[in-house]
Amino acid sequence: MTDRRTGHVILGINALVLGYLPAAWQSPLLGKDSFVDPAYWETIGRTAERGTLDVVFLADAPVLGDPAHDANPIRLEPTVTWGHVAAATQRIGLVATASTTFNDPFELAERLLSWDHLSGGRAGWNIVTTRGADAARNFGLPDVPLRDDRYDRAAEFVDVVRALWDSAATGADIRHHGDLFQLEGRLRVPPSRQGRPVLLQAGGSPKGRELAGRVAEGVFAAELTKDKAIEHYRLVKRLARGNGRSPDDVKILPGLLLSLGSTEEEARRRNDELHDAGPAAYSVQWLSQSIGYDASKLELDEPFPEEVLAAPADPQTFQGSMGFRESIVAQIRRTNPTVREYLRQTRSTGSGHAGFVGTPEQLADHIEDWFHSGAIDGFNLQPDVLADGLAVIADELVPILRRRGLYRHEYQTDTLRGHFRAAAATPDSA
Numbered sequence: 001m002t003d004r005r006t007g008h009v010i011l012g013i014n015a016l017v018l019g020y021l022p023a024a025w026q027s028p029l030l031g032k033d034s035f036v037d038p039a040y041w042e043t044i045g046r047t048a049e050r051g052t053l054d055v056v057f058l059a060d061a062p063v064l065g066d067p068a069h070d071a072n073p074i075r076l077e078p079t080v081t082w083g084h085v086a087a088a089t090q091r092i093g094l095v096a097t098a099s100t101t102f103n104d105p106f107e108l109a110e111r112l113l114s115w116d117h118l119s120g121g122r123a124g125w126n127i128v129t130t131r132g133a134d135a136a137r138n139f140g141l142p143d144v145p146l147r148d149d150r151y152d153r154a155a156e157f158v159d160v161v162r163a164l165w166d167s168a169a170t171g172a173d174i175r176h177h178g179d180l181f182q183l184e185g186r187l188r189v190p191p192s193r194q195g196r197p198v199l200l201q202a203g204g205s206p207k208g209r210e211l212a213g214r215v216a217e218g219v220f221a222a223e224l225t226k227d228k229a230i231e232h233y234r235l236v237k238r239l240a241r242g243n244g245r246s247p248d249d250v251k252i253l254p255g256l257l258l259s260l261g262s263t264e265e266e267a268r269r270r271n272d273e274l275h276d277a278g279p280a281a282y283s284v285q286w287l288s289q290s291i292g293y294d295a296s297k298l299e300l301d302e303p304f305p306e307e308v309l310a311a312p313a314d315p316q317t318f319q320g321s322m323g324f325r326e327s328i329v330a331q332i333r334r335t336n337p338t339v340r341e342y343l344r345q346t347r348s349t350g351s352g353h354a355g356f357v358g359t360p361e362q363l364a365d366h367i368e369d370w371f372h373s374g375a376i377d378g379f380n381l382q383p384d385v386l387a388d389g390l391a392v393i394a395d396e397l398v399p400i401l402r403r404r405g406l407y408r409h410e411y412q413t414d415t416l417r418g419h420f421r422a423a424a425a426t427p428d429s430a
C-alpha cells in the first residue's frame, strides 16, 4: 500500500523540437521551417503556460544529429530559443541543456544568469557532459573525454558557475584555482529574481547521480519500469541527504514518450502511423546507439544474446548514456523478448524513456500511480508531435489532474524555483 501524498506533481515538456518521433515533421500543422519559426516556439510556450505547466525543456548536444536515430537532428541553440519564448510568456519555466565539456564556465554563467534576468527568474540549466565523438570533433577533439574525466570536469565546472553566481550577489571576486579551471574575478550580471538559474541534471551513471545528489534541483531521468524508478528516486533522495540537503531540494522527473488519443485505439493508430511514416530503421538505430551494439546484426527472432546485454567492457569509453543503457537492459531482462518483439513493443513501452499510448484519463491514472508510489515528483512529458500533442496535455490532461487534486488550478508562483518548491514533498518512504 503506498502512502497517499498531498500536493501536486510537476509537469514538464521535453520539447524535442517537433516531437519525439522522426515523422513529426510530416504533421499538416507544421511548415518546413517550423523548427526555426519564432511563432512556432511562442506557441509552444503559450500552450504550456495555458495549461499552467511547470516547465518546458530542451535536450541538446552541440552537434548535427544523425537522422538515423535522432528525431530532430537540426535545431536552434536552446538558450536563444527560450530567450525568445521568455518574452512571449510570463510564468512557464524554461530549461536549456548545456554541456560542461564543451563550454566555458564564465561565459555560460554569464549567459544563463542574463537569460534568467530577462525571463523574470524562470531559467533552468540542464547539466550534461555530452556523449559521442561527433560533438567532440566540432571542438577539435577526436573523441569525448573518458566518462569519469567528463564528470570530474562537470563537478568543477558547476562549482565555478555557482561561485560566479554567488559573486553576483556578494560583489566579491572569486579566486578559483582548481585542477581544471583557474580564474579570479566576478560576474558583471546581478542576481536574478530567483537569485540564480535552477540546476537540473541528466545522466544516469554513478558519477551522474553523484552530481545530481550534490547540486541538482531537478533530475531528468530515464526509467522504464516503476520499480526501477522507485529505486532511482530513493537513491537520488538519499544522495541529497548525504550532501546535507533536504530530499525536497531535488525533484525527480523521468521522461515519458506520449501518443495520446480520445480512445486507446485512436492513440495506438496515431502511434503506428507515425512510426510507419518514419525511417524503417529508426528503432534499430536508436537501440544500437543506446546499447552500444549494432542491433541490425542480431537474429530478429532470437532473444538478445547475454554478451550484448552485459555491461559495456569499458564504461569510460562507452559512447552512449549509461542511464539510458541501464533502463533499456532492465526492460529487456524483465520479459526476455526476441529482438523483433522488443522493437515492436517499444512503440508503446518506449526505449530509453518509458512510453505511453492511451487516453488523457489513462495517462492521469499512470501519473497518479507513479506519483503515489514514490517513483516520481513529476514527468518530463515528450509528445510524439508537439504541434497538437501539447494542447491535449494542456487542455485535457491538466483538468483531469486538477479534479484529482494532483495539479494547480492556476500559477501561485512566478519563478521556476518557486514552481518546484510549491510541488509535493518527498514521501516519508523515500
Ligand SMILES: Cc1cc2nc3c(=O)[nH]c(=O)nc-3n(C[C@H](O)[C@H](O)[C@H](O)COP(=O)(O)O)c2cc1C
Binding pocket: 058, 059, 060, 061, 097, 099, 127, 128, 129, 130, 131, 150, 202, 203, 204, 205, 206, 207, 208, 209, 220, 221, 222, 255, 320, 321, 322, 323, 324
Ligand atoms: C534522461 C536523460 C537525458 C539526457 N539528455 C541529454 C542531452 O540532452 N544532451 C546530452 O548531451 N546528453 C544527454 N544525456 C546523457 C548525459 O547527460 C551525458 O551526456 C553523459 O555523457 C552520459 O550520461 P550518463 O552516462 O551519466 O547517463 C541524457 C541522459 C539521460 C539519462
